[in-house]
Amino acid sequence: MHDMIAMAATDLSWNPLDDLALLFHYEFMVHAFEAGTVVAVVAGAIGYFVVLRGSAFAAHALSHIGFAGATGAVVLALSPIVGLLAFTLGAGVAIGALGNRLRGRDVTIGIVLAWALGLGVLFISLYRGYATEAYALLFGQILGISTSDVVATSVAGVVTMAALAVAYRPLLFSSVDEDLASAKGVPVTVLSIVFMAILAVAVSEAVQVVGVLLIFALIVTPAAIAVRFSSRPPVAIGIGILLALAFTWFGLAIAFFSPHPVSFFITTLAFATYLVVRLMEALRPRLRARVS
Amino acid sequence: MNDRNAAIAASGLAAGYGSTAIWSQASFSIPAGSFTAILGPNGAGKSTLIKLILGLLHPIAGRLEVLGEAPTRGNPRIGYVPQGSAFDPELSIRGRDFVGLGIDGHRWGMRLMGRSQIATAADDAIRAVGAEAYADRQLGRLSGGEQQRLLLAQALVGQPSLLLMDEPLSHLDVRNQGAIVQLISQVARERNLTVLLIAHDVNPLLSHIDHVLYIAHGRLAMGKPAGIITSETLSTIYSAPVEVLRDRLGRVFVVGLEEEVSHPHA
Numbered sequence: 001m002h003d004m005i006a007m008a009a010t011d012l013s014w015n016p017l018d019d020l021a022l023l024f025h026y027e028f029m030v031h032a033f034e035a036g037t038v039v040a041v042v043a044g045a046i047g048y049f050v051v052l053r054g055s056a057f058a059a060h061a062l063s064h065i066g067f068a069g070a071t072g073a074v075v076l077a078l079s080p081i082v083g084l085l086a087f088t089l090g091a092g093v094a095i096g097a098l099g100n101r102l103r104g105r106d107v108t109i110g111i112v113l114a115w116a117l118g119l120g121v122l123f124i125s126l127y128r129g130y131a132t133e134a135y136a137l138l139f140g141q142i143l144g145i146s147t148s149d150v151v152a153t154s155v156a157g158v159v160t161m162a163a164l165a166v167a168y169r170p171l172l173f174s175s176v177d178e179d180l181a182s183a184k185g186v187p188v189t190v191l192s193i194v195f196m197a198i199l200a201v202a203v204s205e206a207v208q209v210v211g212v213l214l215i216f217a218l219i220v221t222p223a224a225i226a227v228r229f230s231s232r233p234p235v236a237i238g239i240g241i242l243l244a245l246a247f248t249w250f251g252l253a254i255a256f257f258s259p260h261p262v263s264f265f266i267t268t269l270a271f272a273t274y275l276v277v278r279l280m281e282a283l284r285p286r287l288r289a290r291v292s
Numbered sequence: 293m294n295d296r297n298a299a300i301a302a303s304g305l306a307a308g309y310g311s312t313a314i315w316s317q318a319s320f321s322i323p324a325g326s327f328t329a330i331l332g333p334n335g336a337g338k339s340t341l342i343k344l345i346l347g348l349l350h351p352i353a354g355r356l357e358v359l360g361e362a363p364t365r366g367n368p369r370i371g372y373v374p375q376g377s378a379f380d381p382e383l384s385i386r387g388r389d390f391v392g393l394g395i396d397g398h399r400w401g402m403r404l405m406g407r408s409q410i411a412t413a414a415d416d417a418i419r420a421v422g423a424e425a426y427a428d429r430q431l432g433r434l435s436g437g438e439q440q441r442l443l444l445a446q447a448l449v450g451q452p453s454l455l456l457m458d459e460p461l462s463h464l465d466v467r468n469q470g471a472i473v474q475l476i477s478q479v480a481r482e483r484n485l486t487v488l489l490i491a492h493d494v495n496p497l498l499s500h501i502d503h504v505l506y507i508a509h510g511r512l513a514m515g516k517p518a519g520i521i522t523s524e525t526l527s528t529i530y531s532a533p534v535e536v537l538r539d540r541l542g543r544v545f546v547v548g549l550e551e552e553v554s555h556p557h558a
Binding site for chain 2: 051054165166167168169171172173176177179180181182183184224227228230231232233234236275
């Protein structure tokens with residue numbers, strides 16, 4: 001991981017064509033862009049529903065619970081992605097079954113999340129070569145993605161986007177008004193479980209790019225910015241996807257020409273954009289008042 | 293109970309959760325095209341009746357017919373405005389998109405076909421409730437009255453014949469209550485809708501409703517407003533001292549049914 005970051009620290013020539021050619025010269029960068037693109041599209045799309053349903057904390061918790069699964073899998077000499085998927089899916093289905101309206105849902109999730117992180121710590125201590133593996137899970141390992149990882153990520157990406165497309169209308173309906181959707185025949189509890197399962201897969205994918213600690217930057221931040229620009233669901237989803245893509249691509253490109261980690265640039269781009277948008281919103285009434 | 297003109301017909305109906313009845317022995321018939329207010333204290337089972345009609349809950353005894361059939365969940369002939377406080381201010385969806393979900397929100401997949409028909413139907417419903425000016429704004433940022441009009445548009449968009457509204461007036465000020473009741477009454481007349489509306493206060497409704505359905509102390513009672521909202525009638529139905537007071541402006545106050553039912557009639 002550290003080696004790869006060091007390798008990625010290449011000097012910028014300031015000739016855009018040369019720099020672009022250099023960017024895609026290394027196979028690990030091509031893989032990073034491929035996987036990053038798939039993850040950004042999925043994260044941007046599902047993020048809209050996460051924001052609409054007020055499930056940001058659930059998304060955050062899923063990644064942390066997934067951390068216990070991933071470290072556990074490493075201890076058992078399995079691929080961390082297997083443990084990650086198993087734990088996020090299990091937790092996702094459980095959270096979905098709790099329902100959207102249950103009071104104290106976040107408290108319950110938080111309690112499980114804390115315990116899962118504790119488990120993760122135990123698994124790390126049980127596994128000798130813990131530093132690289134744990135570091136990659138916590139902060140992402142996008143520069144270490146293999147061809148088979150890219151294929152697996154793409155397959156998972158297509159499956160999650162297809163599931164989201166199938167669930168689209170009833171999911172939107174039940175996210176806006178669960179009682180009404182239920183009366184109209186929407187199976188709201190099943191849908192809540194299905195949504196959390198889709199989110200679990202999306203989170204597991206995104207962990208590869210930004211790691212469990214930084215999952216918010218790809219799933220929540222782009223969508224949270226997008227809904228400030230449009231309250232038309234398809235448009236907001238589109239903006240969210242474009243923002244997630246922009247953060248990922250620019251984050252990768254900047255990191256390539258700098259000695260610092262990709263995750264830092266992705267999260268910083270996301271945060272800075274959010275900050276600028278909120279500031280503009282806060283200033284807009286004052287500017288308008290000054291003009292008139 | 294095979295009254296052809298009845299939109300809703302109940303006989304010996306009992307409702308509850310598990311085996312405990314909230315109310316029982318309810319027999320009534322709501323004529324098609326009429327406007328009925330459902331009144332009664334909190335916890336008496338008003339929303340429970342709506343849930344039975346929507347098919348979200350099954351009766352624990354008796355029979356219920358809705359538009360000539362057994363209640364079925366997701367019946368497209370029913371328009372519904374659920375109980376609830378205002379939408380979350382951050383809820384990022386336009387009023388217009390919300391109204392559109394009233395037509396096909398229960399269908400799987402994305403809206404690929406029939407977009408223009410749905411847009412037209414949503415337009416018509418938005419116009420019918422006079423919400424054109426703010427239908428393209430974010431739903432959560434609208435006032436209570438504006439949200440209530442869009443909820444009504446959503447209920448009307450599928451051309452239902454029965455409209456169920458669970459406390460649509462409770463979060464509105466007096467002026468808005470009057471405007472919404474006027475609107476419901478007018479739309480219902482134009483479209484020959486049967487309306488059932490749960491309310492806390494009968495006064496904004498008095499000049500518009502045909503019937504009152506009282507739910508209290510484990511029993512249901514139905515009648516004309518003038519006939520049922522009297523001290524004598526209510527006291528007899530509920531075998532409890534109920535006082536109906538009228539003030540100088542003709543407003544009605546019912547005293548004696550407010551308490552929570554602690555020992556429901558079995």
